Amino acid sequence: MEAGLRRFLVSFMPLALYLCYIVYTGKNVPKPRTSGCSLLPHSHYWIASKRIVTPHEIISGAVEINGGRIISLVKEKDWHETVKNKPVIDYGNAVVMPGLIDVHAHLDDPGRTEWEGFPSGTKAAAAGGITTLIDMPLNSHPSTVSKETLQLKINAAKGRIFVNVGFWGGLVPENAFNASILENLLDAGALGLKSFMCPSGINDFPMTDSSHIKEGLSVLAKYKRPLLVHAEKQQEIELDDGVDDPRSYSTYLKTRPASMEETAIRELLTVAKDTRIGGPAEGAHVHIVHLADSRSSLELIKEAKINGDSLTVETCPHYLAFSSEDIQDGDTRFKCAPPIRDAPNKEKLWEALMDGDIDMVSSDHSPSAPELKLFAEGDFLRAWGGISSLQFVLPVTWSYGLKYGITLEKLVSCWSEKPAKLASQDLKGAIAIGKHADIAVWEPEEEFDLDGNHPVHLKHPGISAYMGSRLTGKVLATFVNGNLVFEDGKHAPAACGTTILA
Numbered sequence: 001m002e003a004g005l006r007r008f009l010v011s012f013m014p015l016a017l018y019l020c021y022i023v024y025t026g027k028n029v030p031k032p033r034t035s036g037c038s039l040l041p042h043s044h045y046w047i048a049s050k051r052i053v054t055p056h057e058i059i060s061g062a063v064e065i066n067g068g069r070i071i072s073l074v075k076e077k078d079w080h081e082t083v084k085n086k087p088v089i090d091y092g093n094a095v096v097m098p099g100l101i102d103v104h105a106h107l108d109d110p111g112r113t114e115w116e117g118f119p120s121g122t123k124a125a126a127a128g129g130i131t132t133l134i135d136m137p138l139n140s141h142p143s144t145v146s147k148e149t150l151q152l153k154i155n156a157a158k159g160r161i162f163v164n165v166g167f168w169g170g171l172v173p174e175n176a177f178n179a180s181i182l183e184n185l186l187d188a189g190a191l192g193l194k195s196f197m198c199p200s201g202i203n204d205f206p207m208t209d210s211s212h213i214k215e216g217l218s219v220l221a222k223y224k225r226p227l228l229v230h231a232e233k234q235q236e237i238e239l240d241d242g243v244d245d246p247r248s249y250s251t252y253l254k255t256r257p258a259s260m261e262e263t264a265i266r267e268l269l270t271v272a273k274d275t276r277i278g279g280p281a282e283g284a285h286v287h288i289v290h291l292a293d294s295r296s297s298l299e300l301i302k303e304a305k306i307n308g309d310s311l312t313v314e315t316c317p318h319y320l321a322f323s324s325e326d327i328q329d330g331d332t333r334f335k336c337a338p339p340i341r342d343a344p345n346k347e348k349l350w351e352a353l354m355d356g357d358i359d360m361v362s363s364d365h366s367p368s369a370p371e372l373k374l375f376a377e378g379d380f381l382r383a384w385g386g387i388s389s390l391q392f393v394l395p396v397t398w399s400y401g402l403k404y405g406i407t408l409e410k411l412v413s414c415w416s417e418k419p420a421k422l423a424s425q426d427l428k429g430a431i432a433i434g435k436h437a438d439i440a441v442w443e444p445e446e447e448f449d450l451d452g453n454h455p456v457h458l459k460h461p462g463i464s465a466y467m468g469s470r471l472t473g474k475v476l477a478t479f480v481n482g483n484l485v486f487e488d489g490k491h492a493p494a495a496c497g498t499t500i501l502a
């Protein structure tokens with residue numbers, strides 16, 4: 001719905017609200033007090049909608065925001081007494097829900113800002129209803145593996161982020177056996193650690209095995225923070241030069257079979273059991289990132305959860321949207337690790353997400369300079385792996401999930417509530433009194449074509465696997481810390497997101 005139409009509809013609302021509306025849109029609106037942080041001139045206001053997703057129910061009513069927090073919630077029938085003399089932004093039938101919290105993004109800043117960067121990445125996030133990103137410790141340069149390198153990230157983010165940004169630190173062989181380096185990194189605010197069980201593709205981020213992970217978990221236990229693990233274990237795989245065309249996705253798939261995930265997870269679980277109550281790393285938590293294999297790997301994870309391991313798992317929109325059979329020869333936009341698997345595997349991923357066996361979804365937004373995608377050669381074996389998606393993860397999850405019965409509540413659970421819990425952000429991830437006013441407003445029924453006419457805020461739209469698709473669910477507005485940071489295709493002029501440090 002257009003802003004003009006939405007504001008026109010306001011005139012059908014009760015008189016008290018109508019008067020407030022006059023205050024909001026009147027010619028003499030006060031100058032923004034927030035010096036460009038918000039597209040709204042107020043810090044105390046109401047957001048009204050017929051579909052507000054709260055932790056217990058979806059209500060028709062309004063949310064009161066003041067000073068960056070949600071201070072009250074009222075149902076429509078109680079409006080008259082409560083809403084007095086404050087501006088109201090009425091979003092009509094659009095959904096008002098907690099902003100998405102993306103626990104897995106690569107913003108590549110500092111050091112590889114030709115790939116992404118804090119300003120472009122957080123603008124894309126804001127345009128997609130994401131209000132908090134947790135940035136991965138690799139693909140920036142240097143990698144975030146110490147207090148000093150974390151400080152470089154914090155400095156680089158200052159005044160350059162449009163949404164909130166937190167940071168995972170890296171667990172690498174160099175620091176795994178040195179508790180003081182890890183403690184300094186965690187004391188400096190890293191929300192947890194991330195490690196790879198296979199080569200990461202980045203030289204200063206080497207892989208770890210279960211012995212490093214065991215050490216990492218024992219330090220994390222004291223801090224009650226998670227270890228995020230890329231669970232793939234390398235295998236010797238023979239390709240036949242005559243038969244296996246590097247332009248064919250099936251060749252790439254052959255180099256990273258599901259057994260790589262399964263083997264890694266099996267090894268990981270030998271140390272993840274330390275996180276059980278009474279175990280040597282009680283308090284630590286293991287989170288498996290971007291699960292692609294919905295067969296044996298998922299069974300192992302389910303079993304470990306039953307056995308009491310402190311364990312969660314995420315998958316990503318590209319595994320839920322695409323299947324390997326449909327990827328065209330040479331279209332390296334779709335290269336990622338682990339790879340996108342076949343259609344029946346995708347069906348099972350959806351089942352697991354809907355059943356709660358997969359806890360959450362994250363973007364694993366991982367762009368590169370377009371040249372590294374080698375579009376001319378279309379060589380899947382040599383092209384940079386990473387899917388660029390940040391702005392579209394909400395409509396993608398929704399569009400592809402409709403077939404599997406996704407609901408607004410499920411969306412909030414897997415994109416806001418559970419990610420908030422993983423990153424220990426108690427004041428985020430819900431529309432409830434006292435929580436941060438991090439809010440996404442969107443139209444679940446509105447369809448759009450992701451073509452040249454659509455305003456794309458990704459740094460390199462051409463490398464996004466979603467360009468050319470038709471999606472359902474249009475983001476109208478995004479609020480971060482009570483600031484309206486995005487509305488109707490426009491961003492607030494100033495970058496006022498906060499860095500989240502533990």
Ligand SMILES: *[C@@H]1O[C@H](CO)[C@@H](O)[C@H](O)[C@H]1NC(C)=O
Pocket residue numbers: 178180181
């Ligand atoms: C841990 O790392 C610090 C800083 O690099 C170093 O000074 C210290 O000697 C290391 N400790 C051990 C036990 O290796």
Ligand SMILES: [Zn+2]
Pocket residue numbers: 104106136364366
């Ligand atoms: Zn990643």
